[in-house]
Amino acid sequence: xxxxxxxxxxxxxxxxxxxxxxxxxxxxxxxxxxxxxxxxxxxxxxxxxxxxxxxxxxxxxxxxxxxxxxxxxxxxxxxxxxxxxxxxxxxxxxxxxxxxxxxxxxxxxxxxxxxxxxxxxxxxxxxxxxxxxxxxxxxxxxxxxxxxxxxxxxxxxxxxxxxxxxxxxxxxxxxxxxxxxxxxxxxxxxxxxxxxxxxxxxxxxxxxxxxxxxxxxxxxxxxxxxxxxxxxxxxxxxxxxxxxxxxxxxxxxxxxxxxxxxxxxxxxxxxxxxxxxxxxxxxxxxxxxxxxxxxxxxxxxxxxxxxxxxxxxxxxxxxxxxxxxxxxxxxxxxxxxxxxxxxxxxxxxxxxxxxxxxxxxxxxxxxxxxxxxxxxxxxxxxxxxxxxxxxxxxxxxxxxxxxxxxxxxxxxxxxxxxxxxxxxxxxxxxxxxxxxxxxxxxxxxxxxxxxxxxxxxxxxxxxxxxxxxxxxxxxxxxxxxxxxxxxxxxxxxxxxxxxxxxxxxxxxxxxxxxxxxxxxxxxxxxxxxxxxxxxxxxxxxxxxxxxxxxxxxxxxxxxxxxxxxxxxxxxxxxxxxxxxxxxxxxxxxxxxxxxxxxxxx
Numbered sequence: 001x002x003x004x005x006x007x008x009x010x011x012x013x014x015x016x017x018x019x020x021x022x023x024x025x026x027x028x029x030x031x032x033x034x035x036x037x038x039x040x041x042x043x044x045x046x047x048x049x050x051x052x053x054x055x056x057x058x059x060x061x062x063x064x065x066x067x068x069x070x071x072x073x074x075x076x077x078x079x080x081x082x083x084x085x086x087x088x089x090x091x092x093x094x095x096x097x098x099x100x101x102x103x104x105x106x107x108x109x110x111x112x113x114x115x116x117x118x119x120x121x122x123x124x125x126x127x128x129x130x131x132x133x134x135x136x137x138x139x140x141x142x143x144x145x146x147x148x149x150x151x152x153x154x155x156x157x158x159x160x161x162x163x164x165x166x167x168x169x170x171x172x173x174x175x176x177x178x179x180x181x182x183x184x185x186x187x188x189x190x191x192x193x194x195x196x197x198x199x200x201x202x203x204x205x206x207x208x209x210x211x212x213x214x215x216x217x218x219x220x221x222x223x224x225x226x227x228x229x230x231x232x233x234x235x236x237x238x239x240x241x242x243x244x245x246x247x248x249x250x251x252x253x254x255x256x257x258x259x260x261x262x263x264x265x266x267x268x269x270x271x272x273x274x275x276x277x278x279x280x281x282x283x284x285x286x287x288x289x290x291x292x293x294x295x296x297x298x299x300x301x302x303x304x305x306x307x308x309x310x311x312x313x314x315x316x317x318x319x320x321x322x323x324x325x326x327x328x329x330x331x332x333x334x335x336x337x338x339x340x341x342x343x344x345x346x347x348x349x350x351x352x353x354x355x356x357x358x359x360x361x362x363x364x365x366x367x368x369x370x371x372x373x374x375x376x377x378x379x380x381x382x383x384x385x386x387x388x389x390x391x392x393x394x395x396x397x398x399x400x401x402x403x404x405x406x407x408x409x410x411x412x413x414x415x416x417x418x419x420x421x422x423x424x425x426x427x428x429x430x431x432x433x434x435x436x437x438x439x440x441x442x443x444x445x446x447x448x449x450x451x452x453x454x455x456x457x458x459x460x461x462x463x464x465x466x467x468x469x470x471x472x473x474x475x476x477x478x479x480x481x482x483x484x485x486x487x488x489x490x491x492x493x494x495x496x497x498x499x500x501x502x503x504x505x506x507x508x509x510x511x512x513x514x515x516x517x518x519x520x521x522x523x524x525x526x527x528x529x530x531x532x533x534x535x536x537x538x539x540x541x542x543x544x545x546x547x548x549x550x551x552x553x554x555x556x557x558x559x560x561x562x563x564x565x566x567x568x569x570x571x572x573x574x575x576x577x578x579x580x581x582x583x584x585x586x587x588x589x590x591x592x593x594x595x596x597x598x599x600x601x
Contacts, residue, residue: 007025010057011049014083015052015578016558016583024049031172034168037198039175040176040183041200042200043323044322051172059133061134062135067117069116074549074552076088076112082582089101091119105132117158121158140175141174146185171195176315177319178383179384202379207322207330208329209375212333214337217333221331224331225255228329231282233283233284235302237305238338246259247259258276259286260284278544285305297556298551299321300321307334309342309358309362311368311382324555334369336468339362339366342362373390374396404504405502407495410466412433412455416449416454416455418488424485425478426467430463435447435452469504475491475495527560536556554583558577566595570588
């Protein structure tokens with residue numbers, strides 16, 4: 001049997017899939033042949049199989065370097081459920097467990113060992129590895145190696161030593177998020193300049209992108225959640241205080257929501273994560289401390305309550321939804337106040353080069369939020385990927401923005417900025433335009449200005465949105481270093497003189513229901529909703545008995561296919577995607593019984 005045929009047999013019999021996903025086969029063939037590889041593949045694209053299958057064919061143990069203990073646990077649990085000999089070696093293990101793992105390693109009883117970078121690079125462990133046959137090294141989340149990456153980790157830089165210490169062992173670096181500059185840096189630092197590079201694209205067509213201007217964020221969030229009842233989701237906020245506030249309000253509204261951030265005790269963080277993975281809670285409200293190690297495939301939505309600092313983080317965090325390929329939706333509440341906060345935090349940094357990089361990335365994120373063209377085109381374009389046509393699955397494509405002639409309103413706003421001496425921010429200019437009767441305005445004598453009250457017919461939010469668009473279009477600049485005061489640019493003069501007109505988009509404030517999705521559909525077939533729910537209940541019972549998350553038993557896509565094809569014997573069950581021989585023997589009797597029972601009702 002050739003190795004390529006053997007790999008396909010493992011794909012089917014161990015992992016339960018009849019076909020490879022795009023680009024998996026050449027990556028697997030390259031590693032089996034002992035060649036290095038660099039893989040950029042979107043979250044949910046099947047990166048893990050690219051090294052797991054070669055690990056089962058090549059002699060020795062595959063060493064997988066992963067940054068998070070929780071991610072190791074998820075992947076090891078999933079491998080064990082498929083009958084693969086796998087373990088993790090990290091600081092969470094007790095002394096007895098550590099000895100057992102090392103004993104199995106030396107006895108040749110492991111196909112894959114997941115290791116944290118710090119544990120791997122200890123001199124004792126590297127010396128230990130030199131005495132063992134190593135099948136391959138797999139470096140997950142490889143963007144952590146680069147200072148250009150959005151999640152740079154100093155301990156990752158030392159992984160470049162592996163290439164010189166183990167020159168004959170094939171190495172694969174994998175990531176879902178890396179712009180061209182980050183990719184080149186990763187290849188250089190890991191010594192993978194001669195590696196085969198596989199760039200499979202960044203597009204996640206099952207994810208719908210929506211951006212609305214942040215006005216009353218909690219009300220906007222609740223409107224969004226109306227269409228996601230009983231679905232699993234993550235809500236990201238930038239501060240611990242905000243996380244706890246949102247989680248408490250959601251819980252008070254009757255939703256199964258919990259907070260997660262680095263300020264909580266490790267036991268509480270672990271408990272929240274386990275409850276989410278096991279479907280005991282619906283929503284986690286979190287800082288960016290949560291999610292990188294989450295392998296949960298049935299996350300149906302992600303909300304950014306605050307603006308992410310860069311597109312890489314946004315892409316990776318939104319990519320935690322819809323990993324199973326089923327429809328998912330992501331919402332960004334885009335607030336200009338968030339931009340000022342993020343810029344201020346960056347400016348406080350001590351490294352000038354790092355500040356320059358981070359400010360560049362923040363500006364790209366702002367550009368995405370302000371875009372009035374297909375969101376997916378803007379997002380993919382950042383990573384150097386061109387979309388030939390509009391995606392048809394974002395808020396801009398599904399609900400094109402309304403525009404209006406904003407010339408007169410813009411002239412009023414620009415005149416007001418000039419009249420207050422270009423010394424005040426958005427809030428004060430809006431108050432003057434609307435004729436607010438505040439002590440500060442009276443003290444400054446701004447109630448005597450010709451622009452005082454000339455915009456009283458518009459609500460404050462409308463004027464704020466207009467001013468922000470004028471900033472975006474280059475008519476105004478916001479001096480962040482000087483209390484964010486507004487100043488006119490040279491471009492404002494022709495507009496003020498009436499020498500040009502200005503058409504702007506009406507702001508998006510409401511979270512509109514673009515299309516009622518109902519139950520996510522799988523492939524090209526419908527399935528029985530009631531049977532699907534019955535199978536989910538049975539899966540949860542089995543998962544609780546096994547002490548693993550439900551998706552480790554079977555993913556939603558596999559259950560949906562069962563609910564559509566209704567297999568009633570082992571042969572038919574093996575034809576379901578995601579059912580391998582080991583899981584067939586362990587679990588499928590229960591699901592067959594459930595299907596037969598349902599059909600007999």
